[in-house]
Amino acid sequence: MPLYQNQPLHIYNSLTGKKERFVALNDGYVGMYVCGPTVYSNVHLGNCRTFMSFDMIFRYLRHLGYKVRYVRNITDAGHLVDDAEDGEDKIAKKARLEKLEPMEVVQRYTVDFHTILEKFNFLPPSIEPTATGHIIEQIEIIKDILAKGYAYKVNGSVYFDVAKFNEKATYGKLSGRKLEDMIANTRALNAQDEKKNPQDFALWKKAEPQHIMRWPSPWGDGFPGWHLECTAMSTKYLGETFDIHGGGMDLKFPHHECEIAQAEASYGKSPVRYWMHANMLTMNGKKMAKSTGNNILPGEIFSGENKVLSKAFAPSVVRFFMMQAHYTSILDLSDEALLASEKGYQRLMEAVSQIKGLETGEKSDFDVNAWIAQCYSAMNDDFNTPVLIAHLFEAVKHINLIKKGEATLTAADKQLLTDTVNAFVFDVLGLQLHEESQANSEQLSGVVELLIQLRMEARANKDFATSDTIRDQLAALGIQLKDGKEGTTFTVL
RNA sequence: GACAAGGUGGCUGAAUGGUUAAGGUGGCAGACUGCAAAUCUGUUUUUACAGGUUCGAAUCCUGUCCUUGUCUCCA
Known part of the structure; x- marks a missing residue:
């Protein structure tokens, strides 16, 4: 049916x-x-x-x-x-x-x-x-x-x-x-x-x-x-x-x-x-018009080549930004708003990619069926994507708790959660994972892994000047090191 | 001027009569760290203005102000 x-x-x-x-x-x-x-x-x-x-x-x-x-x-x-x-x-x-x-x-x-x-x-x-x-x-x-x-x-x-x-x-x-x-x-x-x-x-x-x-x-x-x-x-x-x-x-x-x-x-x-x-899109509270310069082309957002924004934003970030507003509301675009959306988008996607690795348990602390019903009811109410996204962040919260071992989920519920999250995030909202195609070549990751290794050794020797130089120089190149309990990973921003 | 859609926290943005106004982000605090970042947890502030209806209003009514759109092609 x-x-x-x-x-x-x-x-x-x-x-x-x-x-x-x-x-x-x-x-x-x-x-x-x-x-x-x-x-x-x-x-x-x-x-x-x-x-x-x-x-x-x-x-x-x-x-x-x-x-x-x-x-x-x-x-x-x-x-x-x-x-x-x-x-x-x-x-x-x-x-x-x-x-x-x-x-x-x-x-x-x-x-x-x-x-x-x-x-x-x-x-x-x-x-x-x-x-x-x-x-x-x-x-x-x-x-x-x-x-x-x-x-x-x-x-x-x-x-x-x-x-x-x-x-x-x-x-x-x-x-x-x-x-x-x-x-x-x-x-x-x-x-x-x-x-x-x-x-x-x-x-x-x-x-x-x-x-x-x-x-x-x-x-x-x-x-x-x-x-x-x-x-x-x-x-x-x-x-x-x-x-x-x-x-x-x-x-x-x-x-x-x-x-x-x-x-x-x-x-x-x-x-x-x-x-x-x-409804319409405004920028910095004013209408977009070429004549006043209060205007931006999509390609300029992706490349960052414009005066309005502090940096480039990925298409999925812009998409997430737009989906956070209801389609009948006027939406105002600004650098600050896009930065906020970028953070939220990354947090959502991080959790989404963690679901697969979650351990399952005897019982569920999260009522997945009730949550799914809420997601549908948001969308059934005139395609209310902002409310849907709010519900998705509830799931994010639970995913993080489970990851930390402070909550559990049954295998059946995990499957249900996976299917629903995928359906809404990818099929309905149309968001994409890792679209930046970041130069994740073997060469790059080999080089970065080497630097991570050198930094670890420096830290072990309490040579923090060297370890911080490695960290900061990589950051300047757009490579962010993330120190976790199970070692250091990196992301290309 | 007329018609239409809006005006909600530092920013963004849901909720249309009913307990503490969702979510994201920022700020602050905590965990983690050599210190950070990233991550996680907690917390903070608001219904444009003035009246009215109601036991009860962000939500309904009246007026005012502001933004955007349309009245010539426009998403």
């Missing part, structure tokens, strides 16, 4: 503002769509946080025994830089600046995106479709919406008629906005004469002659509107109604609102059962 039948999962649904019991549309299967990156520059850390939250959600759903089809798109066309001025595609603009073909830009940053995600130990989505690969599907949806009267053509462009849609449905139900308020708050129109209403959004945009990315359509050469790709790809792979749609908080309006409108106009029903929004 799959786990999910015994684990009542609850999800905070942004559409209703409530935590709801999750019931899959088709028993045992989950369809999940997450808005992917626009590949016109390096993926930034806030992006990573959102995708990491959904990676964890994907992992937990799988752990529960669901067959999950996880679709995360690549936006490689269709976003306007400034629709009032030049109507230039964001990717096309960047290409001109860098003297590259648009698809060359797309390729470069798609590779960057995948490289970073791989370092963070992301699972690949089931399908990673591109917007440019689904132009035909998008055109079909536009035709359909036009035929149903919720869109209109102007000069080779097609716009969604929000006011018309709002007569029979509700535009703004996801973001809590009212169309009347939006109209009242709209400032004077600039060059938006084409639209009947400033709230209308483009389904198809006419391409000006200088526009490089363009496709033929019944309305002339152009490119699809910026909200349409997600509707086209999600419905193509997951159906007209599917279980979970995720994305960053910033996409709630207008992007997700428009997705709902498009799907309802075309298919006549609400596309998504559970809307999930991940």
Whole structure:
């Protein structure tokens, strides 16, 4: 029997503002769509946080025994830089600046995106479709919406008629906005004469002659509107109604609102059962922005090549840092916070790697079954990873006690503990052990062992000047000696 | 301005009406050590502000302030 039948999962649904019991549309299967990156520059850390939250959600759903089809798109066309001025595609603009073909830009940053995600130990989505690969599907949806009267053509462009849609449905139900308020708050129109209403959004945009990315359509050469790709790809792979749609908080309006409108106009029903929004990442209490310099790229954290941090941090440390916060909270990144997470991460992993060697006894001082139930109940409560981690540290405490011989565990409980810890730490949270691949070559360990030997001899002779020199010089090289009861070991930091 | 998400200890961050507000980290103390580090144990401090509802509020209501997001593409 799959786990999910015994684990009542609850999800905070942004559409209703409530935590709801999750019931899959088709028993045992989950369809999940997450808005992917626009590949016109390096993926930034806030992006990573959102995708990491959904990676964890994907992992937990799988752990529960669901067959999950996880679709995360690549936006490689269709976003306007400034629709009032030049109507230039964001990717096309960047290409001109860098003297590259648009698809060359797309390729470069798609590779960057995948490289970073791989370092963070992301699972690949089931399908990673591109917007440019689904132009035909998008055109079909536009035709359909036009035929149903919720869109209109102007000069080779097609716009969604929000006011018309709002007569029979509700535009703004996801973001809590009212169309009347939006109209009242709209400032004077600039060059938006084409639209009947400033709230209308483009389904198809006419391409000006200088526009490089363009496709033929019944309305002339152009490119699809910026909200349409997600509707086209999600419905193509997951159906007209599917279980979970995720994305960053910033996409709630207008992007997700428009997705709902498009799907309802075309298919006549609400596309998504559970809307999930991940919150933002700030740095040193302020928003990240390239313009103010309060910005950091993932690669700069891994290398330590930046002004914000005192040192480099491993991807798993960053992952652990992010998992310590709930995905719906704003998370603030700082050097101090990362240092704290690094220590906690190391302590957790140290204990995890000790479980195997624990001796077993006649009875258990630790109620493993009750503890497992607490772990699941944390995750079932809207994927509460911070609480799960708190429970993991309870286990750490017991592991250390057992190691010291101050508590015991039966063989059966030890097996249970091992399986559960591994499942949550590695499968669900996606953390990794010893990823630093530290130059643990035989040569290095041979040299260090030799120095440890020399230091031991110096200590035996009470030549502490020599022994401390060895210790301190190695530390300066990033090699930490650890004196224990059973001799000295070392770690490459 | 409107809408949305937040504001909890030195830092980070859980908990949505019910005994001493989780966990990590830091500080302090102890064990270990030649001294440290690492490790282990113990301990310390807090619900933005002002009102209100309640036997009881971090949690619900009202107002104010602050942060972040959105209102043009954006995780």
